[in-house]
Amino acid sequence: MSPLVLMSFRNLSRNRRRTLLALGAVVVGLCALTMIRGFVNSVRQAQLGATVYGTTGMMQIHRTGYLKNVLSNPLDLAFADTAELREKILSVKHVKALSPRLQFSGSLSAAEPVVAGAEAQTNSEPKTTFIAANAVDPELDRIVLPQFYTWLTAGKVFDTADAPSMVVHGDIAGPLGVGNVELNMSQPKELWPVLLTPDKDGSLAGEAIQVTGVIGSAVPTDKRLALAPLRTVQRILKMDGQITEYVLTLDDVARASDVQSDLVKILGPDFEVSRWDEIVPFIQELLSNIDFIFDIITSVFLLVIMLGIVNSMFMNVLERVREIGTMMALGIRRGYILALFVLEGAFIGSLGAFIGLGIGIGIVAIASKIGIPINAPGSTLKFMLHPFLTVSFLLRAFLLTSMGAALVSLWPAWRASRMKPVEALSAV
Amino acid sequence: MADQSAVSAGKARVGSQNIIQIADLKKIYQLGKTSVEALRGVNFSVAEGEFTVVLGPSGSGKTTLLNIIGCLDRATSGQYLLDGEDVSNRDFNDLAEVRNFKIGFIFQNFNLIPVLNVIENIEFPCLVRDKREERAKLRERVRAVCAEVGLERFMTHKPDELSGGQRQRVAIARALITEPRLVLADEPTANLDSKTSDQILELMQRLNREHSTTFLFATHDPRVMELARRTVRIKDGLVVPD
């Protein structure tokens, strides 16, 4: 109906102030929504990234029963890290890389101060701290958990799996007196702290080890976290070639479920395969909560926007009663009157959405370039958030607003189309 | 219509088809508990090609009568045949089609659509039809009608850029573009000065002669009477015999 489209469009400029107000509400609302979405996206991505690229990986493979028994005696459920097993896992579609790990616990004790001249650290009593450590092959682990390695606050991570050194969390390093990694590295072996860990049989094994790096955390993590070289730890524990888990990264985190079932098929009942969201369900819950809150905010915004449009459209209808009567006298059908006002509402909705989203995109782009620094609760590192938007969000926001506007305009439009010609014509 | 003479017994005018046939038409407005009897049994008919003036004082029921004739309102009782057809039981959209194809309206306050220019206002009734004629052909007809009513120089003006007389010319052109069987004009000159009124009246009469379109013209201005070939006097909701 080209004359209707033309009229609806021209009617927009008829009461400019009202149109601008309704349009303004849509623009401001959608702009705000876009900004919030951009920010929420970045928080989500940061949280998800810190989890799957820095903490749990996307997937983990253990011996069956491991996760249930992890607190009692994890070493009992170790298994052989063989080339065949690795190949088997890597042959599964979407699996990009794996990192073998040996999870163990133990304690780290500062060395007894030896009499070593004036500059000797005068520790009156030896200090000991418990650690929950992962023994890893740094070359493989860096590929699977790249973000973890960016959280190093001092020093460096050991380069090889048989290095005599380890990395500990900042909260351990300080009290233990090993916070200054440069000093650590310059010290003779006698002054290195000692790593003590119970082996499979329960007898303590120990070895002096150098602390070459201090790690921070960008997400709430266990403060007892430590990272040690895989082969060194295997040697200490007399568990050559044994690991407790493989940590996997996929080419697409969304494929986790498919990969999981493929792996279960290939590996059989001896192994259990867990997705990241099964390992840390609270993170997934947190993300869902963020989405839920955003959905509520969106609904409230849209509701207010739609109320604004309905109100504006009702005023439009009331102002044009005689014109509606005239059109009826000229033989316009009810459906056309309906279409006339619905189109008008849809114009306001889609035009407002277009402008609002446009401005929102601009602001999000700038914020993304600059970055928003935040301090996550329980973290020791600053996080830089880079807001971003997805095409699907923009598309949905646009369609929802323009179609919603058309839909709510049905109400005033319907009232207009139900008017009686004589009554409408005699309106002042 | 075979049975048409039966309905319009006695009132049918010999030798011509009746566009309007009304018998014992009543209209009662209900206002809460009180009711106003605006038409109290009107009988009259209008033949094709006539220029009829409905003359009556304010409140006599002219507008009520024209609204019913124009299918904008329904009578409370009585019979009304438009072009031989009883339209009293049609629904809104059917009546809209009847109005669109058969009736042209000229209003006291012009009732142009303010967002449309002169051309668009005139072609509007043709554009809301299901089957629209070719754009170029329609534009050609609009141009011709504009020329007839003397609006050639104002075709792209918006209504608010026109004088009252010019606006009424647009309304007349809009009423004629559909080539209706009947044009209803309810006090079309009431908002115009006397000179402009005369021009508009003259124009309508000329169009009546040249196109033999039937005009029904309601007014309370006895001056207009002189111009009319036929006058129907109405008073207190009843036709007053000549």
Ligand SMILES: Nc1ncnc2c1ncn2[C@@H]1O[C@H](COP(=O)(O)OP(=O)(O)OP(=O)(O)O)[C@@H](O)[C@H]1O
């Ligand atoms: N919608 C309505 N509700 C109630 N009464 C009405 C309504 N419309 C008209 N009337 C009454 O019907 C009677 C006829 O009114 P109508 O408008 O037809 O007169 P008219 O001849 O057109 O008068 P005018 O010359 O002032 O336009 C009047 O008494 C009027 O008060």
Ligand SMILES: [Mg+2]
């Ligand atoms: Mg009147």
